[in-house]
Amino acid sequence: xxxxxxxxxxxxxxxxxxxxxxxxxxxxxxxxxxxxxxxxxxxxxxxxxxxxxxxxxxxxxxxxxxxxxxxxxxxxxxxxxxxxxxxxxxxxxxxxxxxxxxxxxxxxxxxxxxxxxxxxxxxxxxxxxxxxxxxxxxxxxxxxxxxxxxxxxxxxxxxxxxxxxxxxxxxxxxxxxxxxxxxxxxxxxxxxxxx
Amino acid sequence: xxxxxxxxxxxxxxxxxxxxxxxxxxxxxxxxxxxxxxxxxxxxxxxxxxxxxxxxxxxxxxxxxxxxxxxxxxxxxxxxxxxxxxxxxxxxxxxxxxx
Numbered sequence: 001x002x003x004x005x006x007x008x009x010x011x012x013x014x015x016x017x018x019x020x021x022x023x024x025x026x027x028x029x030x031x032x033x034x035x036x037x038x039x040x041x042x043x044x045x046x047x048x049x050x051x052x053x054x055x056x057x058x059x060x061x062x063x064x065x066x067x068x069x070x071x072x073x074x075x076x077x078x079x080x081x082x083x084x085x086x087x088x089x090x091x092x093x094x095x096x097x098x099x100x101x102x103x104x105x106x107x108x109x110x111x112x113x114x115x116x117x118x119x120x121x122x123x124x125x126x127x128x129x130x131x132x133x134x135x136x137x138x139x140x141x142x143x144x145x146x147x148x149x150x151x152x153x154x155x156x157x158x159x160x161x162x163x164x165x166x167x168x169x170x171x172x173x174x175x176x177x178x179x180x181x182x183x184x185x186x187x188x189x190x191x192x193x194x195x
Numbered sequence: 196x197x198x199x200x201x202x203x204x205x206x207x208x209x210x211x212x213x214x215x216x217x218x219x220x221x222x223x224x225x226x227x228x229x230x231x232x233x234x235x236x237x238x239x240x241x242x243x244x245x246x247x248x249x250x251x252x253x254x255x256x257x258x259x260x261x262x263x264x265x266x267x268x269x270x271x272x273x274x275x276x277x278x279x280x281x282x283x284x285x286x287x288x289x290x291x292x293x294x
Contacts, residue, residue, distance in 0.1 A: 167252075182220070186272045189222055189238070190290040 035103035044104065047132075055124050062120035066149040068156065076154030077165070079147055081172035087134060090169040092158040102134040110159045122152045219282060221245055221273040228265055233287065235271060245275050245282045252286040265289050 026033055039047065066072050081090060087106050089096045094106035107114055114122075126148045129137030138148065175183070223237035235243045253260045265271070270290030275282035 186220070186222060186288070190270055190272055190288055192270070192290065 035101055037103060039104050047104070051130060052121075055121055059124045060118050060120045062118075062123060064119040064123070064149050064152050066146065066153055068153045072150050072153045073157055075147075076150035076152070077157075077169060078172050079151055080154050081169040082174055083138070084151070085169065085173055090166050090173070091161055092155070098134075104133055106134070109155060110161075114155070115159060119149075119152050122155055123148055126151055218274040218276055218285060221271075221275060221282065223271065225265060225267050225269045225271055227267060228262070230262065233265070233271070233273065233284065235273065243282065245273050245284045245287075246278075247284045247287070251284045253289070254286060255289045256291045260289065 080088075085096075087096055087098045087102070088094055088109060089099065089106075092109035094108055096106075099106040109115075123145075125135060127137065127139040127145070129135050139145075221235050221237060221243045223235040223243070225233060226236045226242060227234040231247060233245050233247060235245065237243050247262065251262075253262055253264065255264060265287065272288045273282075273284050274286045274288075275284045277283075
């Protein structure tokens with residue numbers, strides 16, 4: 001009985017010590033719980049492995065049923081500029097105001113780490129989101145699977161995105177009423193109107 | 196209530212920065228131009244100095260132009276990013292109206 005109580009107390013002490021050490025780590029070695037921090041290599045590797053393992057094989061093995069035609073690419077680009085670019089950037093770099101403040105940060109989707117994923121994996125991330133990240137699930141949000149597959153077509157095009165295409169996307173990004181008003185004011189000014 | 200207001204202001208602050216996409220807009224007429232700088236008499240009566248660099252885009256309407264296509268007196272709208280206390284031009288749009 002004494003051994004049992006002793007073991008229980010030792011366990012409590014170990015748990016309390018562990019909690020205290022973890023709290024100290026969060027506060028001092030990890031900048032609190034700031035989303036500005038970068039995940040450690042270990043955390044990133046574990047999370048990536050778990051995320052990958054969590055995708056059902058039936059989804060992973062799906063191939064894009066939408067052919068990569070210019071029309072599909074354009075539709076994917078329009079959709080991406082409207083819904084995705086605010087975090088991922090028009091060029092897919094993830095270098096945006098919102099992306100920089102996320103934990104984990106959006107990846108540079110032009111790189112191999114994203115481009116080597118299967119069509120099904122990319123489709124799955126768009127449809128179902130990624131837990132404990134800023135990536136929401138878009139299925140059930142009024143869109144269709146077809147639209148998500150066109151996004152996959154566009155994601156595959158990101159490494160070849162031209163400067164002209166990127167510039168055209170700026171006109172497709174969502175704007176607030178004040179931004180639209182400001183754009184009109186600037187256009188009027190450039191066209192010789194009064195200010 | 197104070198907490199609610201603080202939360203709302205924290206939520207709103209990134210959107211305020213987004214309103215300009217993180218860029219400062221300079222609107223006015225060109226007072227002087229050199230290979231590295233455009234001085235602008237702004238519409239609110241100030242003089243703004245904007246640094247230009249190789250990556251600066253120069254536009255006239257929908258067409259790309261070069262810096263040589265910009266002259267003193269031209270109407271411009273410059274989208275610039277603040278870097279080390281200076282404004283660095285990302286894009287310079289030049290007026291299409293003659294002057």
